[in-house]
Amino acid sequence: TQLLEQSPQFLSIQEGENLTVYCNSSSVFSSLQWYRQEPGEGPVLLVTVVTGGEVKKLKRLTFQFGDARKDSSLHITAAQPGDTGLYLCAGDDAGNNRKLIWGLGTSLAVNP
């Protein structure tokens, strides 16, 4: 099964620090979604990026879609304990019967 590679797999930082997590693939995606999943809950959609090079901001979160639409990054500025969770990316691989291809996620812990 094709996967999106997410890195790092685990990240533990102090409140106030900045961080970047990555989502990479050898495939080109029509669009890519980022979700955050908290323990005991389902994933919650944060953003969808569609255009190569696109940058979207959601408060302290900045999402970027790679120019070639093969990768994406999520940058969090001044992380807070409420940012703790599993960050999942999912890409629309137009050549794969139009299904979302999911990554395994980056588990982020922000310590007070």
Add this chain to the structure above:
Amino acid sequence: DTAVSQTPKYLVTQMGNDKSIKCEQNLGHDTMYWYKQDSKKFLKIMFSYNNKELIINETVPNRFSPKSPDKAHLNLHINSLELGDSAVYFCASSQGIGFLTGLTYGYTFGSGTRLTVV
């Protein structure tokens, strides 16, 4: 509250039993899904229904049977449960017509059902 709600939240059962998980969405979405999340947190789509019609049926054992009585409900029935069925099962929905809408608009997930087979 507008949401995707699924019951039960936790389900512990013995091998060989039959169990059902129920899902309801009040978002007015036309497409609903069942996903399985394994212990490594990998999400795998199982089924997709568009307005009560099955449109995606992944390689899932036929012990798993979805049922959609109307476009707001999608239930999952599992026969002859096995140890390997233990996982978290998520119901989700997306707006618009057709499974492609999830690719465009994203999914709204329920909070999951943790199934443990002993």
